[in-house]
Amino acid sequence: MVIAIIAILIALLLPAVQQAREAARRSTCKNNLKQIGVALHNHHDAFGRMPVGLAGNPGGGPDGYGWAWGAYVLPYVEQANLYETVADRVYSDSGGSGTAEIAAVMIAEIPVFECPSAANEKIGGGNRMQNYAGNLGNNDVPDTMVGVSDTNGVLYYGDPRPGSATGLSFRDITDGTTNTLLVAEKAGNNTGTVGSAPCANCSCHVLFMAEMDGNPATNEATEAIGTTFHSFNANEERAFHSYHTGGIQGLFCDGSVTFMSENTSPEVRLAIGSRDGGEVESVN
DSSP: OOOHHHHHHEEEHHHHHHHHHHHHHHHHHHHHHHHHHHHHHHHHHHHHHHOSSESOOTTSSOOOOOHHHHHHHHGTTTTTTHOOOOTTTTSSSSOTTOOOOOHHHTOOOGGGSOOOTTTTOOOEEEEEEEEEEEEEESSOOOOOOOTTTOOOOSSSSEOTTTTTTOOOOOGGGGGGGSSSEEEEEOSOSSSSSTOOOOOTTOOSSSSBBBSSOOOOOOGGOSEEETTTSSOTOOOOTTTTTSTTTEEEEEEESOOOEEEEEETEEEEEEEHHHHHSSSSOOOOO
């Protein structure tokens, strides 16, 4: 009788414990995004613009540099020493994935870039996995990004070299910083199911992608950036998706973080994806 009562109590308490743990993980995830927002704002203050979402040749040439937006904000997330090891490369057209310094970046564990709900997602393609991607826009772009010279998001495919820098200024976000998505969750798994197995083909790397340090025409380039063209948690590599049940968390250009339902209407989803479409939609 006593054993039966204990079993019943455990059955009643276990879901509550699991919910409490997920609530704590979701809170940490939200704080991660807030820290990323501060880092991106600090980059903007220092350079007068946002970093590129992914460094490469927007014209579709063979030289894919491989650096992603996370590499450019390393000094602002308490990773200055790691940044200094590759500082001479992040603004050049030389990726150099074979060097020991870049190998260290590729496997670095940086908690602010990792959602704790995606704890079973660590390594993908030899690189450390991250769980947040920049907003490329609301376009339906090809995975390789070849030939994509312009998108309407905030962190997009561009040339980071001095004199050619294509990062945006806040004044370019005419829809308003409160209405425009900056970064959102893009975990390797795209089912939205907490604790499920990661999707091997849906990895996210926000520092450096070795596969881009060559010919982007044959490699996916959208691992560090996502698009709101697809529903949140959609079964699509370019979509934003998370391990949280029911939706994803998104960082907006004003630094605010909001949980966005996977049932967010297409009108709102497309509106927050563009920086200058003249929309007045908001997820709040």
